[in-house]
């Protein structure tokens with residue numbers, strides 16, 4: 225295992241602080257805010273307060289001790305007491321070489337490895353997927369990759385919305401259309417259709433129709449009653465609902481395929497149905513829940529709440545199980561199945577109140593025991609009008625349509641950029657797909673997740689600037705460089721540093737472990753996006769003035785080549801943690 229460079233530097237600083245009778249935590253270093261230095265330590269300010277001297281005096285004392293160490297090329301102090309560090313080139317080069325050799329690129333596993341459930345995707349069957357689901361899928365996929373890489377045992381669950389009122393509404397709609405279907409017959413005992421009589425296209429047409437119909441109270445009441453009957457075990461409705469589920473899951477899997485989004489579990493809200501009665505009874509017996517106007521609720525407000533905190537409704541007055549109750553029961557189920565340390569819910573920030581209520585209720589009902597429950601909220605993907613992104617006709621954007629428009633745009637750009645002259649039409653199509661997906665995923669992940677952002681395909685699919693395509697292009701360029709070098713018989717050698725451009729690359733690479741740690745702790749992939757973009761830029765600057773293949777100095781050429789290769793493996797690793805694939809050619 226390679227000790228991260230920042231940790232190694234910190235160790236030196238900690239020793240120095242300790243030798244002056246101060247706590248080691250003061251030795252924390254961060255990348256320097258000034259270009260001429262690599263790292264800085266601000267511990268002298270707090271240390272001086274404890275010692276009762278000026279920060280400058282303390283910083284100078286520390287500097288005395290540190291400047292003789294081999295790790296550093298220079299340690300200096302600037303007013304009013306910052307300690308500035310320049311790492312020795314030999315040390316940086318050694319790090320570069322060791323990281324290059326290391327499968328994990330110098331990234332240690334988490335000290336504390338956890339078992340975590342990540343609940344993301346959250347697609348509703350029979351309803352069109354909306355952009356909130358897209359964001360959840362992209363962010364959730366990246367978080368699961370990051371956590372796994374750092375050693376967590378991750379169980380991802382799509383937690384399908386498959387059990388609420390929309391299903392009752394759809395069943396009613398089908399009943400109107402096909403009153404003769406066996407599902408609606410008294411004493412139904414078998415689904416006699418060989419293949420599904422329901423298609424996804426039909427669900428997509430019928431759902432909005434059903435929703436429209438249910439605006440009217442009578443129809444709504446009927447749908448409610450049907451939902452309750454379904455949930456209470458009506459066999460015909462359950463058989464029909466299985467058909468909805470089956471075609472929807474097939475469709476969702478097909479849509480997620482190109483996005484490279486994966487779930488370990490395809491459970492849904494319905495999967496807890498059997499444990500609901502016992503849980504409801506337990507809550508009632510233990511007086512955790514109450515009856516209120518015929519509904520069953522759990523009070524979750526506390527005295528120091530600053531905002532209104534309504535009770536969580538578990539069961540409505542007409543007997544339907546709520547979204548909140550299925551979430552509570554799902555926690556109990558996950559506890560039984562996996563006993564995880566932590567459950568992450570990657571869901572739209574518009575559901576913050578819901579999760580606050582659910583988490584409080586789960587604690588109160590002691591279903592979560594020691595599980596830490598975290599809502600990983602995110603902002604909205606908006607259209608140019610600042611409202612949640614819709615299609616031109618004002619409908620909900622379907623994932624497939626969104627991808628298709630991105631692919632078309634990518635194709636245009638590939639033509640314009642005159643890329644891949646030697647590439648077949650079929651390969652081009654594949655490349656356009658990967659470019660499109662990188663564009664959509666990267667532009668989503670690079671935004672700090674709580675922020676809203678505007679959907680701007682032109683910007684996302686550009687080969688310039690902070691975009692997925694730019695990163696793919698950089699990586700592919702290095703791949704082809706390596707291939708050409710190989711043809712010339714040139715193989716990566718040992719990295720040495722002779723100029724800023726090379727040093728800058730290594731300084732980025734050695735920071736990967738810290739960057740990942742922050743991304744993991746904050747559940748925030750945007751740090752990785754920044755890091756990858758900075759690396760790609762540093763590489764471009766280097767490559768512009770250091771033409772590897774025409775360099776006659778063999779030792780230098782192989783060192784440069786190693787640096788290019790190191791850049792590539794780092795970009796590959798980061799992009800894969802973001803869930804982005806790199807094409808072979810471009």
Ligand code: ARG
Pocket residue numbers: 343345346347348383384385551569571
């Ligand atoms: N299906 C829900 C929706 O579309 C999202 C589910 C999120 N996960 C959860 N455990 N509640 O709003």
